[in-house]
Amino acid sequence: MLARETAFARRENRDGTIDAICRTCFVTVGTSVWEAELARAEKNHACDPALLERWNRLAARKSITGPQQP
Numbered sequence: 001m002l003a004r005e006t007a008f009a010r011r012e013n014r015d016g017t018i019d020a021i022c023r024t025c026f027v028t029v030g031t032s033v034w035e036a037e038l039a040r041a042e043k044n045h046a047c048d049p050a051l052l053e054r055w056n057r058l059a060a061r062k063s064i065t066g067p068q069q070p
Helices: 037-044 049-065
Strands: 008-012 018-022 026-031
Touching: 018 037, 026 037
Parallel strands: none
Antiparallel strands: 008 018, 018 026
């Protein structure tokens, strides 16, 4: 498991709130202006196994077919 500092990305929103985003499953696990709330949301987050399986299948399909052309 990645350390908390690297397991989640942070994104600042126009309204001053900050999103905590899981770098593994790409889910926004919390939105707040308070660091403590984001840290709590990150600590309590568990990736959904079904979502991870979906990401893995998509990644495998892309690696087999190569990059998609726009």
